[in-house]
């Protein structure tokens with residue numbers, strides 16, 4: 395999978411070169427490139443934003459700068475993801491879908507976001523464009539959201555995650571994650587004993603207990 399990220403803060407995306415993702419890039423499974431939007435700025439003070447038509451607070455990112463940055467990256471194989479608090483909520487099923495595509499381009503805005511004609515232009519020209527939000531809280535920009543999405547998406551690609559068996563287990567429940575409580579050595583820690591059923595070796599009983607615990611947790615927390 396090829397991933398391009400466009401931002402005025404390329405340093406924010408430094409973690410993409412670390413640990414598991416860095417290794418996947420060395421192995422050629424992933425190819426991640428981060429692009430500095432400001433390198434496309436036109437005027438003398440390299441402005442990337444201007445005041446909003448219609449008035450209101452803050453600044454809006456200039457469409458021409460975004461066009462210059464995105465045009466050379468986009469092709470028929472590309473999915474453009476525009477991060478915005480008003481986007482469709484990112485979840486595990488969206489991560490699974492995006493893990494199947496060949497090229498993702500992340501547009502990370504700042505200020506009050508990107509002139510909406512950028513979205514309109516790439517939609518009009520038949521590109522696949524997705525406005526996405528990672529959750530109902532307001533971030534300062536799209537960079538952290540892109541990091542979250544890239545980690546959730548790329549760990550579903552074979553060879554990126556260290557342990558493929560845990561992916562297989564995840565796919566057995568429809569939310570895509572393990573919801574039962576976990577325990578490891580020692581069998582007693584301080585005053586707390588590991589639940590006896592987990593030491594029993596009775597796999598049928600263990601599976602039943604874990605399903606009950608997962609249901610209880612979901613009821614309490616979700």
Ligand code: JD2
Nearest residue numbers: 477478503504527528529531533535536539
């Ligand atoms: C962003 C901002 C509009 C106020 C570009 C915030 C996001 N789950 C999420 N929360 N916030 C964002 C996000 C994404 C991109 C931008 N801002 C700041 N925009 C109103 C503040 C600018 C996601 N994904």
